[in-house]
Amino acid sequence: xSITAIGIxxxxxxxxxxxxxxxxxxxxKVFKVETDPTFDALRACLPGANCGACGFPGCDGxxxxxxxxxxxxxxxxxxxxxxxxxxxxxMGVEATLDAKYVSTVACQGYGDHCTYKANxxxxxxxxxxxxxxxxxxxCTYSCLGLGSCVSVCPFDAIHIDPIKRIAxxxxxxxxxxxxxxxxxxxxxxxxxxxxxxxxxxxHNPEKGQSxxxxxxxxxxxxSACAKACNFGAIEMVGDLPKIDYSKCIGCMACADVCPTGxxxxxxxxxxxxxxxxSKCIGCxxxxxxxxxxxxxxxxxKTHRVLxxxxxxxxxxxxxxxxxxxxxxxxxxxxxxxxxKKAAAAPVKPAAPKPAAATAPVKPAATxxxxxxxxxx
Numbered sequence: 001x002s003i004t005a006i007g008i009x010x011x012x013x014x015x016x017x018x019x020x021x022x023x024x025x026x027x028x029k030v031f032k033v034e035t036d037p038t039f040d041a042l043r044a045c046l047p048g049a050n051c052g053a054c055g056f057p058g059c060d061g062x063x064x065x066x067x068x069x070x071x072x073x074x075x076x077x078x079x080x081x082x083x084x085x086x087x088x089x090x091m092g093v094e095a096t097l098d099a100k101y102v103s104t105v106a107c108q109g110y111g112d113h114c115t116y117k118a119n120x121x122x123x124x125x126x127x128x129x130x131x132x133x134x135x136x137x138x139c140t141y142s143c144l145g146l147g148s149c150v151s152v153c154p155f156d157a158i159h160i161d162p163i164k165r166i167a168x169x170x171x172x173x174x175x176x177x178x179x180x181x182x183x184x185x186x187x188x189x190x191x192x193x194x195x196x197x198x199x200x201x202x203h204n205p206e207k208g209q210s211x212x213x214x215x216x217x218x219x220x221x222x223s224a225c226a227k228a229c230n231f232g233a234i235e236m237v238g239d240l241p242k243i244d245y246s247k248c249i250g251c252m253a254c255a256d257v258c259p260t261g262x263x264x265x266x267x268x269x270x271x272x273x274x275x276x277x278s279k280c281i282g283c284x285x286x287x288x289x290x291x292x293x294x295x296x297x298x299x300x301k302t303h304r305v306l307x308x309x310x311x312x313x314x315x316x317x318x319x320x321x322x323x324x325x326x327x328x329x330x331x332x333x334x335x336x337x338x339x340k341k342a343a344a345a346p347v348k349p350a351a352p353k354p355a356a357a358t359a360p361v362k363p364a365a366t367x368x369x370x371x372x373x374x375x376x
Contacts, residue, residue, distance in 0.1 A: 038090065038091075039063050039067040042090055046062065046063060047083065049175070051078060051179075053076070053077040062076065066091065072096075073091060099193055101176050101194065102171045102174040103158065105189055106188055106202060107202065108217035108262070109143065110161070114142050115138045115213075115214060117133075120135070120144075126144045127148055135186070138213075141186060141202075142188070143188045145165035145167065147167075153180055156173060157173035188203065190203070196250065197266040197269055198264070198266075202240075202262040204218055205238055207220060216260065217262060218260060219262035220259070221240065225241050228257045229253060231247050234254055241254075249314070250311075251311065252265040252270055270333070272311050272326070272327060273305045273316060273325075273326060274305065274324065275302070276323045276324070279323030280297075281300070281323075282297060282300040284297065285320065286315035286318060291312070293308060294306045294310070294337075306337045308335055310333060311333075
């Protein structure tokens with residue numbers, strides 16, 4: 001091939017490139033799609049994780065919804081308050097964060113607590129193991145510990161405990177994307193509000209001794225937790241308690257009475273009330289509001305807190321003199337150390353009512369007179 005031919009070919013290709021470039025430029029101008037500058041600014045704020053924790057299909061979907069006024073700022077869990085403030089400045093609204101929910105493993109079937117019905121030696125995946133006789137554990141609702149949830153978490157917030165062989169969630173890393181929940185074949189993972197100190201770590205709806213034979217940490221549906229809750233935060237749904245976290249104040253009384261440990265609490269975070277004697281005026285408001293009979297004292301005399309205190313903090317909120325503070329607990333709660341109420345006075349049996357006077361009973365009428373003798 002001659003140099004002339006090569007030069008002609010290069011020239012032709014260059015001209016074609018210029019022509020197509022010009023055509024693309026004209027096309028871009030003619031068919032340009034106008035974008036919303038608000039959307040562009042909002043999208044630039046978002047981290048691009050596309051995790052779906054906001055409830056929208058990725059960051060683009062969330063930015064579009066906020067720009068249209070269909071969603072509020074502060075729903076981006078990975079971005080946190082920093083992203084919320086930037087989005088709030090763009091939209092001209094106050095930045096607030098939604099309550100953060102974190103994934104929680106509702107199972108304590110590890111070690112000797114939950115028995116095994118067979119050794120699984122197949123594919124190391126929960127979905128595959130669940131297809132084989134509903135998993136290897138006798139409790140068909142337990143965590144299988146093979147890590148399907150670990151494989152889908154984009155934030156490295158979940159791993160399998162090598163000793164317990166169940167999933168463990170790092171609440172600081174969890175961004176509420178729910179991918180682990182969607183993939184879990186046992187439905188062991190649930191979303192719970194971050195910061196609450198009580199939770200039910202069992203979701204098996206069975207009841208009674210047959211369930212205890214499978215796992216001694218299981219909830220047996222005794223409803224003791226619901227009865228112990230003085231704030232109406234627990235109701236029994238079927239044979240499982242359900243916690244209404246909008247009512248729960250973290251007194252942990254439910255966990256105190258759970259016979260199996262299925263209802264657990266962060267007891268190391270439990271506090272106790274302390275009454276400052278120099279401020280207490282003996283108004284008795286604290287004692288009247290204590291739902292656990294844990295404050296004693298007479299009117300106009302200094303009150304004191306007993307060992308039955310759950311650390312709920314209601315007394316501190318109600319004290320008009322701010323004489324009550326919540327402090328670190330010095331000893332575990334003693335449910336029996338409470339105000340001794342006087343026994344009710346025995347009810348005297350009612351005096352028998354005197355019998356009402358009755359009129360004398362007239363003797364019954366004698367038999368009819370003997371018929372007259374027949375005439376002779």
